[in-house]
Amino acid sequence: MGRKRTCELPFCKGVVEGTRNKRRCDNDRNIHLHQIISKNVKRIMRYIEGLADFTANDVNKALFKDKLDKNEKGSMYRLFQAMIREGYITEHGKRGGLKVYAVAEQVKAKKTKISETKNSTEATETLADKITADPQKTVAVVAPTPVPPQPAMPKMSPEQILLGKLKEFVYLKNGQWNHPDWIELINRPDIKEFGLSEEDIGRILEEEKTGYWAIRNG
Ligand SMILES: [Zn+2]
Incomplete structure (x- = not known):
């Protein structure tokens, strides 16, 4: 068994x-994140943890000078979906047509606790750094601290996963697409694997499109 x-x-x-x-767990292995997003996950987390709530636009403006393109915004959307799955953030309706998210209360509570104990952690790190920095000293090998088992997140059903992918398609296409887009979608291996008929996919897409425009026009 691997480590x-x-x-x-x-x-x-x-x-x-x-x-x-x-480098990623099974849930996240196939999520495509553009580099500008994947390299800034920690920065995004630090930023949103300081906010009562936020939209994708807030993050784009504050951290990326409002310069993310459509595909990069798609990456951010996928990142937020993964954060929701992990219970790290929660959804709070919409504002100006955009989804409003907030970092989960228990995450914020935990962070406060960590910052309280941070001083002692820093002292340990400094000492460890000194030991490693001095080649004359023997470096003690510290056994990794066992991580307490985490409660398993409820697994998404195949229907939920497919619906998520179709919702994402509607979102990324801004609620309108042409025939080549459609052909590309139904031929995507990660869509085909669900074995749904084109009629059913088309029906779900139309429902999602109606919902998308209802919100945008509403
Ligand atoms: Zn993961």
Whole structure:
């Protein structure tokens, strides 16, 4: 059995098992995040943890000078979806047509606790740094602290996963798409694998589109 490591997404409690080149848990392995987003996950977390609530636009403005393109915004949307799945953030309706999110209360409560104990942690780190920095000293090998088992998140059903992908499609296409977009969608391996007929996919898409425009026009 391979050594267990935690998912590279800091808010994710998932575990990475097996080969060394895998960095994310099974839930996040196939989520495509543009580099500008994946490199800034911690920065985004630090920013949103200081806010009562936020939209994707708030993050785009504050951290990316409002310069994220459509695809990069899509990445941020996928990141938020993963954060919701992990219970790190929660959804709070819409504002100006955009989803409003907030960092979960229990996350904020935990952070306060951590910052209270931070001083002692820093002292330990400084000492550890000094030991490593001095080549003459023998470096003590510290056994990794066992991580207490986390309660498993409820697994999403295949229907929920597919619905999420179709919602994302409608969102990324801004509620309108052409025939090539449609052909591309129904031929995506991660859509095909659900085995749903084109009619059913089309029906769900139309429902999502209606909902999308109801909110945008509402
Ligand atoms: Zn993960």
